[in-house]
Amino acid sequence: MIAEYTWLVPFIPMMCFLIIGIIGKKTPEKGGYIAIAGALCSFIIAVAISVEYLTGDAFANGDPITSQIEWFHIGDYTIHLGYYVDGLTCAMMLFSSFISTLIFIYSIGYMHDQGERKNRYYAEVSLFLTGMLGLIVSSNFLELFIFWEVMGLCSYLLIGFWSFRHDNGDEASANAASAAKKAFLVTRMGDVCLMGGLFIFLNLFMSLDYTTLFEHAEAVYAQDPELMTLGLLLIFGGVIGKSAQFPLHDWLPDAMAGPTTVSSLIHAATMVKAGVYLVARAFPLYVMDANVMVFVGIIGGVTAFIAATMALNNMNIKKVLAYSTISQLGYMILALGAGGYLWALGYEELGALGFFAGCFHMINHAFFKALLFMGSGSVIHGTGTEDMRLMGGLFKKMKITATTMLFGCLAIAGIPIFSGFWSKDLVIDIAMHAFEHGTDASVWFIVLWVLAVITAFMTAFYMFRMWFMTFMGEPRENAQHCHGESPKTMTMPLVILAIFALISGLFMFFGLDKMLAVMGVQIDGAEEGLALFSNMFTYLTLVLAVVGIAIAYLMYVKKTVDPGKFNKHGDSWLYKALTQRWWFPDLYNQISWKLGYGVAKGVNYIDRQIVDGTVNGLSGAVVGGGDSLSKVQTGHVQDYSSIVLIGISALAVIFLIIVAQLGGF
Amino acid sequence: MIPMEFFLILAAILFCIGAYGVLTKSNAIVVLMCIELMLNAANINFVTFAAYNYDITGQAFVIMSISVAAAEVAVGIAILLNAYKIRKTTELNDAELTTMRW
Numbered sequence: 001m002i003a004e005y006t007w008l009v010p011f012i013p014m015m016c017f018l019i020i021g022i023i024g025k026k027t028p029e030k031g032g033y034i035a036i037a038g039a040l041c042s043f044i045i046a047v048a049i050s051v052e053y054l055t056g057d058a059f060a061n062g063d064p065i066t067s068q069i070e071w072f073h074i075g076d077y078t079i080h081l082g083y084y085v086d087g088l089t090c091a092m093m094l095f096s097s098f099i100s101t102l103i104f105i106y107s108i109g110y111m112h113d114q115g116e117r118k119n120r121y122y123a124e125v126s127l128f129l130t131g132m133l134g135l136i137v138s139s140n141f142l143e144l145f146i147f148w149e150v151m152g153l154c155s156y157l158l159i160g161f162w163s164f165r166h167d168n169g170d171e172a173s174a175n176a177a178s179a180a181k182k183a184f185l186v187t188r189m190g191d192v193c194l195m196g197g198l199f200i201f202l203n204l205f206m207s208l209d210y211t212t213l214f215e216h217a218e219a220v221y222a223q224d225p226e227l228m229t230l231g232l233l234l235i236f237g238g239v240i241g242k243s244a245q246f247p248l249h250d251w252l253p254d255a256m257a258g259p260t261t262v263s264s265l266i267h268a269a270t271m272v273k274a275g276v277y278l279v280a281r282a283f284p285l286y287v288m289d290a291n292v293m294v295f296v297g298i299i300g301g302v303t304a305f306i307a308a309t310m311a312l313n314n315m316n317i318k319k320v321l322a323y324s325t326i327s328q329l330g331y332m333i334l335a336l337g338a339g340g341y342l343w344a345l346g347y348e349e350l351g352a353l354g355f356f357a358g359c360f361h362m363i364n365h366a367f368f369k370a371l372l373f374m375g376s377g378s379v380i381h382g383t384g385t386e387d388m389r390l391m392g393g394l395f396k397k398m399k400i401t402a403t404t405m406l407f408g409c410l411a412i413a414g415i416p417i418f419s420g421f422w423s424k425d426l427v428i429d430i431a432m433h434a435f436e437h438g439t440d441a442s443v444w445f446i447v448l449w450v451l452a453v454i455t456a457f458m459t460a461f462y463m464f465r466m467w468f469m470t471f472m473g474e475p476r477e478n479a480q481h482c483h484g485e486s487p488k489t490m491t492m493p494l495v496i497l498a499i500f501a502l503i504s505g506l507f508m509f510f511g512l513d514k515m516l517a518v519m520g521v522q523i524d525g526a527e528e529g530l531a532l533f534s535n536m537f538t539y540l541t542l543v544l545a546v547v548g549i550a551i552a553y554l555m556y557v558k559k560t561v562d563p564g565k566f567n568k569h570g571d572s573w574l575y576k577a578l579t580q581r582w583w584f585p586d587l588y589n590q591i592s593w594k595l596g597y598g599v600a601k602g603v604n605y606i607d608r609q610i611v612d613g614t615v616n617g618l619s620g621a622v623v624g625g626g627d628s629l630s631k632v633q634t635g636h637v638q639d640y641s642s643i644v645l646i647g648i649s650a651l652a653v654i655f656l657i658i659v660a661q662l663g664g665f
Numbered sequence: 666m667i668p669m670e671f672f673l674i675l676a677a678i679l680f681c682i683g684a685y686g687v688l689t690k691s692n693a694i695v696v697l698m699c700i701e702l703m704l705n706a707a708n709i710n711f712v713t714f715a716a717y718n719y720d721i722t723g724q725a726f727v728i729m730s731i732s733v734a735a736a737e738v739a740v741g742i743a744i745l746l747n748a749y750k751i752r753k754t755t756e757l758n759d760a761e762l763t764t765m766r767w
Contacts, residue, residue, distance in 0.1 A: 637757060642688050 010134035082139035109489035190241015197234030243275025260377030268370030290344035297337025301448030304330025361423035375405035393475035419505030460548030680706035
């Protein structure tokens with residue numbers, strides 16, 4: 001009964017965090033090996049739990065394994081602490097801990113020259129992993145929220161890892177500090193929404209346990225649909241913040257200021273996946289309301305599209321990847337939204353397909369995005385720059401990195417056999433289904449379908465633009481002093497992940513479809529996978545992807561097409577809009593200056609004038625009163641004795657009056 | 666027999682004289698003497714009540730009170746003598762002695 005030890009999965013990285021924090025400085029690599037061992041232990045336990053669960057009776061019946069202890073009471077509410085294992089939990093645990101292990105191994109090479117700071121780094125990444133694994137195995141929303149916040153804290157610490165001293169100077173470290181603050185504050189807005197949603201749910205269900213919530217969802221929705229809808233929307237607000245969805249997506253590109261391994265961790269294994277996981281976890285609640293699901297789908301589709309446009313002309317290798325992450329997260333949310341919409345309308349099979357597509361894309365994305373980030377980290381390690389204009393021709397010098405990254409690019413571009421193809425085309429497919437079967441709101445989904453298809457084209461273009469600019473063509477400035485391939489600790493994880501980028505899409509033929517069943521409805525992965533080939537829209541996206549790759553090839557390798565012609569050499573309105581990120585940073589600034597600063601000024605006024613004024617006034621009155629009363633202290637002993645005499649006389653008189661009042665002696 | 670009120674009135678007059686002296690006289694020795702007057706006014710009251718109530722306790726208290734007063738005067742005079750040595754005066758309104766104020 002290894003599932004009873006599910007709590008060990010987040011507990012081991014937490015112990016590693018403590019051990020590294022306390023004695024890590026004395027161990028080799030400043031605790032790096034402890035972090036790897038911890039992540040590996042978690043992975044092994046996760047494998048054991050998954051094997052036990054997937055072969056057990058509970059899985060066959062479609063039930064989760066869950067157990068919880070009572071944590072505390074507040075009035076009528078009881079809050080529990082426990083674990084909840086179902087197929088989604090298993091899938092998430094496995095890929096999070098596996099990819100984290102590889103990232104930690106890679107960190108040994110990548111962070112090698114960071115000296116004493118490595119200790120802090122390894123402690124923080126262990127805590128980060130604790131947050132993610134804890135969030136995955138939680139049995140109720142409050143527990144989830146706690147780990148959610150742990151991750152928020154760790155992302156802040158790690159994005160600002162170089163805020164004290166950056167190798168590239170003070171400006172870079174100031175940039176890291178402000179990026180960390182931005183990430184923290186923007187996700188905080190989402191977290192406040194999430195907390196509000198949890199309050200509403202606690203109020204509606206008198207509990208936050210998954211089992212209770214899923215059981216009573218229908219009854220409660222029938223009783224109070226408005227409040228339930230509001231709660232779901234607020235929870236989705238948390239997802240928008242955490243998973244960097246439109247309009248709170250702008251923190252993620254800035255978060256590139258951290259070490260590349262951290263970006264890899266945030267984008268692939270933890271953090272942004274938490275938001276998608278939350279939607280998937282709360283799927284039985286979300287399907288209650290079709291309109292909320294339409295909203296979720298719209299946010300996802302718009303995010304996918306907008307983020308992809310911004311990646312088109314970015315020159316920073318990591319930022320291109322960051323935008324592609326946002327764009328792919330948009331796909332996942334779109335799939336969950338479209339699937340939930342279909343489910344809410346009664347098409348349970350298609351709803352389960354949407355759920356599967358979203359989660360499946362999340363898993364595939366984890367593999368290839370970790371691969372791409374670590375590959376870019378290897379390139380940055382070799383060339384010392386993040387600017388793709390200074391790279392080029394690296395294929396000859398970094399064969400392993402280039403080949404593995406090519407695998408990643410093919411996967412994300414959606415070329416068949418590679419993992420991205422299966423899940424991305426399922427996502428696009430489910431948007432089409434939502435249009436075909438939907439009712440009045442279905443017209444949205446045709447728009448989202450068009451956006452998703454265009455995004456697929458843009459994705460192929462910008463990923464191969466990145467790959468060609470980095471690895472093909474003439475070696476430019478920094479590429480010329482590149483000292484060759486990165487060390488083995490860095491290339492080994494790349495090779496492993498490249499294999500997964502190739503094959504993880506095939507998991508759907510081998511049982512992942514059963515694992516990611518939702519509310520007892522399974523899809524047939526083999527059937528759905530093969531159905532993609534008989535769907536003409538699949539060929540449409542495929543052709544568009546190939547065209548995108550071809551355009552990138554012509555522009556950046558053959559140079560027969562001049563990109564400058566399209567953007568008037570950087571002067572066109574669109575080009576400027578893209579480099580300004582559609583003015584989202586300006587919008588954030590405006591909002592924070594006008595609204596945030598305005599509110600802060602008002603609060604400041606109230607605090608200084610009214611709260612402080614009351615306190616200061618009271619203390620002033622006391623001090624002034626004391627001052628004037630102190631004049632009584634003349635220093636003349638006879639004044640004191642007269643006061644004593646007067647006092648005693650007065651007391652005597654009062655005593656006599658009282659006695660007389662009471663009837664004399 | 667002399668009525669008890671006579672003694673009590675005598676004690677009250679004596680007390681008032683003493684209090685007046687304490688509050689108005691500027692010479693510390695006079696103030697000390699006035700304090701003795703007030704004490705003795707209280708002693709007279711004690712003795713009076715003891716005599717009229719046939720209770721010996723009051724007289725015992727007076728003996729006690731007189732001895733304590735003697736000790737107190739001795740201490741007071743000693744302090745005054747020392748103050749006089751330093752200040753060359755026994756005035757209560759001396760500037761140096763009135764600095765203990767706000």
